[in-house]
Amino acid sequence: MILALEYHRSPARYLATRTATGTKLGGRMAGLIAGNMAPLRLTNKAEPRRPGDDWTRLKPLLSGICGSDLGLLNGRNSPYLTPMISMPFTPGHEIVAETMDELPGLPKGSRVVMDPVLSCGPRGVEPCMWCATGRQSRCDHVTGGSVSAGLQTGFCADTGGGWSRQLVAHASQLHRVPDELSNERAVLVEPIACAVHSVRRVHVPAGASVLLIGAGTVGLFTLLALREFTQAGPIYVVAKHGHQRARAKELGATEVFEPKRAPRALRRATGGSLQHPEIGDEFLLGGADIAFECTGGAAGLSTALRLVRAGGTVVVSGMPNSGVDLTPLWYRELNLVGAYASDHGGPGALGDDVPNAAEEKVRADGRGGDFAEAISLAAGAPLDGYVDAVYPLSRWRDAIGHAFAAGRLGTVKVAFDPGQQ
Amino acid sequence: MSRPGFVLEVDERTPPLLIHQGEGFRLEGLPLGSKVIYPPDSLPGIRDVNAAIRHALLHPHGMEPLPELLKPGMKLTIAFDDISIPLPQMQTPDIRQRILEHVLELAARKGVDDVELVAANALHRRMTPSELKRAVGERVFRAFFPEHLRNHDAEDKANLVNLGKTDHGEDVELNKRAVESDLLIYVNINLTAMSGGPKSVSVGLASYNSLRHHHNSHTLKHSRSFNDPPNSAMHHSYNRMADLLGGHVKVFTIETTMNNEPFPSAMSFLNKREWEWNLKDQASYLAVKRGNDMLPPKMRRKLWQSSYAPYGVTGINAGAPSQVHPLTLQKVHQQQRVEVNGQSDVGIFGVPFICPYNVNSIMNPILVTSMGLGYQFNMYLNQPIVRKGGVGIFYHPMPNEFHPVHHPSYIDFFEEVLAETTDPAQLEAKYEKQFATDEWYIHLYRNSYAYHGVHPFYMWYWAAHAMDHLGDVIFVGADRRTAGRLGFRTASTLGDALEMAKHTVGSSPEISYLHMPPLTLADVR
Ligand SMILES: [Zn+2]
Ligand SMILES: [Zn+2]
Numbered sequence: 001m002i003l004a005l006e007y008h009r010s011p012a013r014y015l016a017t018r019t020a021t022g023t024k025l026g027g028r029m030a031g032l033i034a035g036n037m038a039p040l041r042l043t044n045k046a047e048p049r050r051p052g053d054d055w056t057r058l059k060p061l062l063s064g065i066c067g068s069d070l071g072l073l074n075g076r077n078s079p080y081l082t083p084m085i086s087m088p089f090t091p092g093h094e095i096v097a098e099t100m101d102e103l104p105g106l107p108k109g110s111r112v113v114m115d116p117v118l119s120c121g122p123r124g125v126e127p128c129m130w131c132a133t134g135r136q137s138r139c140d141h142v143t144g145g146s147v148s149a150g151l152q153t154g155f156c157a158d159t160g161g162g163w164s165r166q167l168v169a170h171a172s173q174l175h176r177v178p179d180e181l182s183n184e185r186a187v188l189v190e191p192i193a194c195a196v197h198s199v200r201r202v203h204v205p206a207g208a209s210v211l212l213i214g215a216g217t218v219g220l221f222t223l224l225a226l227r228e229f230t231q232a233g234p235i236y237v238v239a240k241h242g243h244q245r246a247r248a249k250e251l252g253a254t255e256v257f258e259p260k261r262a263p264r265a266l267r268r269a270t271g272g273s274l275q276h277p278e279i280g281d282e283f284l285l286g287g288a289d290i291a292f293e294c295t296g297g298a299a300g301l302s303t304a305l306r307l308v309r310a311g312g313t314v315v316v317s318g319m320p321n322s323g324v325d326l327t328p329l330w331y332r333e334l335n336l337v338g339a340y341a342s343d344h345g346g347p348g349a350l351g352d353d354v355p356n357a358a359e360e361k362v363r364a365d366g367r368g369g370d371f372a373e374a375i376s377l378a379a380g381a382p383l384d385g386y387v388d389a390v391y392p393l394s395r396w397r398d399a400i401g402h403a404f405a406a407g408r409l410g411t412v413k414v415a416f417d418p419g420q421q
Numbered sequence: 422m423s424r425p426g427f428v429l430e431v432d433e434r435t436p437p438l439l440i441h442q443g444e445g446f447r448l449e450g451l452p453l454g455s456k457v458i459y460p461p462d463s464l465p466g467i468r469d470v471n472a473a474i475r476h477a478l479l480h481p482h483g484m485e486p487l488p489e490l491l492k493p494g495m496k497l498t499i500a501f502d503d504i505s506i507p508l509p510q511m512q513t514p515d516i517r518q519r520i521l522e523h524v525l526e527l528a529a530r531k532g533v534d535d536v537e538l539v540a541a542n543a544l545h546r547r548m549t550p551s552e553l554k555r556a557v558g559e560r561v562f563r564a565f566f567p568e569h570l571r572n573h574d575a576e577d578k579a580n581l582v583n584l585g586k587t588d589h590g591e592d593v594e595l596n597k598r599a600v601e602s603d604l605l606i607y608v609n610i611n612l613t614a615m616s617g618g619p620k621s622v623s624v625g626l627a628s629y630n631s632l633r634h635h636h637n638s639h640t641l642k643h644s645r646s647f648n649d650p651p652n653s654a655m656h657h658s659y660n661r662m663a664d665l666l667g668g669h670v671k672v673f674t675i676e677t678t679m680n681n682e683p684f685p686s687a688m689s690f691l692n693k694r695e696w697e698w699n700l701k702d703q704a705s706y707l708a709v710k711r712g713n714d715m716l717p718p719k720m721r722r723k724l725w726q727s728s729y730a731p732y733g734v735t736g737i738n739a740g741a742p743s744q745v746h747p748l749t750l751q752k753v754h755q756q757q758r759v760e761v762n763g764q765s766d767v768g769i770f771g772v773p774f775i776c777p778y779n780v781n782s783i784m785n786p787i788l789v790t791s792m793g794l795g796y797q798f799n800m801y802l803n804q805p806i807v808r809k810g811g812v813g814i815f816y817h818p819m820p821n822e823f824h825p826v827h828h829p830s831y832i833d834f835f836e837e838v839l840a841e842t843t844d845p846a847q848l849e850a851k852y853e854k855q856f857a858t859d860e861w862y863i864h865l866y867r868n869s870y871a872y873h874g875v876h877p878f879y880m881w882y883w884a885a886h887a888m889d890h891l892g893d894v895i896f897v898g899a900d901r902r903t904a905g906r907l908g909f910r911t912a913s914t915l916g917d918a919l920e921m922a923k924h925t926v927g928s929s930p931e932i933s934y935l936h937m938p939p940l941t942l943a944d945v946r
Contacts, residue, residue: 273860
């Protein structure tokens, strides 16, 4: 038996939380409410079983709490994803762990990070057209094969998840962590890989102006990836909290705006005119070339759509949680681009001959897959202090509460140390 | 004969004194020995204003009588001061209306057809049709609006003309129609000694390109009182421009002066010295104060903005600008000047609800600064009422509030520029040009009702001399965060402010309170 946090959705609770956190006060108290109402429980349960020989058991060293986890806990995630989830499951997909079984080329006891996507490879099925070309995050088979439905580890009943003392992972999901990389940095690799992926989803021309909405984990890492992989010109960041401002500056933001000021400030920076609709938020005729929505909120997406220039591009990096007015998309002829998880390939540049394999493939542009790049970024970037709140599983209510209020509390990433008592 | 100005020394018998603070006022007990500077009593207004206008037009100074200057077939442009003057707006009929009606009647009789009226709004916001109507009167408005009654447009390249440079290299670029007219008549209202004269045309009808030569941080910092034109670098520049202009167009100016009655009779206690308040004044103080304090802010603003001044006209002079203006200044000084013996360590100023740039609008924090540290601080001749390095104490609640239509660039100036620096020369060097050439601001200035993008910079430069002169600036009753952004300290009471001022001026400073409005011009010896 192992100690694990288990998500057992009850529709009534799901809706109740959603209503409670939908108000202004509820939003501010989301941590408290989620802590008390979340369909989560700490249990002793059977260890997850290895579905095959190319799987290993993992002992998590640190497991991060992601925005998508929080969305799940306060009932704000879209029911759209329910077919790709199997119940009951243990959340946790940002993991640095130690392997407990021998695998070819990966001795037992190796320190690894995990690509959580449960694509054709782990599922032991014939690769779909996406997996065949190294684009696992688009896999069409996330409900089939040898493990239960689940878009990722952390949403799948059979694999277990990071918020526990033990889970299982397929060899193709694992990437060895260099000895020099601390656990605190390694646990950031998965979200960094997602950021690398999102930046690779669009062509960012040299000198292009970029707007980042949000300066939490997703926003900051997107900024990091933009400065690493593109020749973007000015990058403007919309940040709510003071510490985010300082961190964004450190990672190369040109200017950081408070949300309330963003339309005016961006207009000053990029030209154009500010428009005030009779109802609803201000928007620009003019604005940034490309925007990345990194908050996972409807307000953030709406801001992005309103502040990119005509013909510009909005990349949705945060998991969106509700609808927005798409009129600007239509009227300004915008491109709306989704960016989910990470892969081995890239933005449509790879041929069909790239196999699906555990080892990193080199992309057509000569760079590594998203995870490989993320590992080197995690080692080199100024990320000290990004994980400054680590909780044992037993204090999960505090951990979740802290994660909900992370921005306000000056924290970037909250994590569990499942081994801790 | 009205009583002259007066300096009161506060003693045990002195009642608490009225201090303006935005859309409100308070009674404040000043420390014993404080000097309180009161303007002369309001001068009597001219009884028959129409007769005075007629007389001025027929007996001008240094020019032929107006009827002799008007010829059939001529091109005539009549410019007039915009909504920034007088403050508050005067009860109708506005003096501009009366003068325009006389001038237009003369022109019609002389067979002049080609007449254009222009509001000389420089980089101020355009006047709305109803504001124009209020200034020029119903009849003139109906006859001329919209084709022949317009706002000046300092960004309308096609309708500006460059007359070259002064011997100091200053571009003189002005309203083309005005410059190319056979006669330019300027109808002025002179509320303070700083306006009128050469300023009327060379500011009111100029382009940004031309204005930047005198409206900059250097000139303004080195203008020792704008209200003492011979000592103002800014006015020297106006003069050079006016001289150059004189070679191109004949200017017939009509200048008027007002007495000191800015408040309607219901608030007449605001025009009186406190110890002379009778029972009725005391009752109406209490009633107005209580009513005012209870009103929701929006209503309160509306009420103040619609209180129109029962100004009496004290002088009307017409003719050549250089000969008319000294007469005007004389009248202004007669109404406002009061001799003060020496400077103090601390100067107190109550910033009222209105300044030239928030008529029918909001007095945002930058305008509060320009009113307090720009206009009021500069209401002196010879030297400021506060010594160099002394402390300025200002009263205003200074809410973080801006009129989005009238002052769009002010918002960005506050949020972006002042967040980085409050130093006039620094922000001028880094940001002025950006703001001045921002196409959106230009668009809003030309087509909406926005002040020009560069205007907040000018407001800040107005305050440059005071910022340089004062060792400390404390706002009583102001919003702390807002004042902090502007670089000013705040105190909740005068006692606290004086406590804070101790570091700069010691524990028993000499204090002078410039009691205004009504306007008071301290002649500090
Ligand atoms: Zn995640
Ligand atoms: Zn697949």
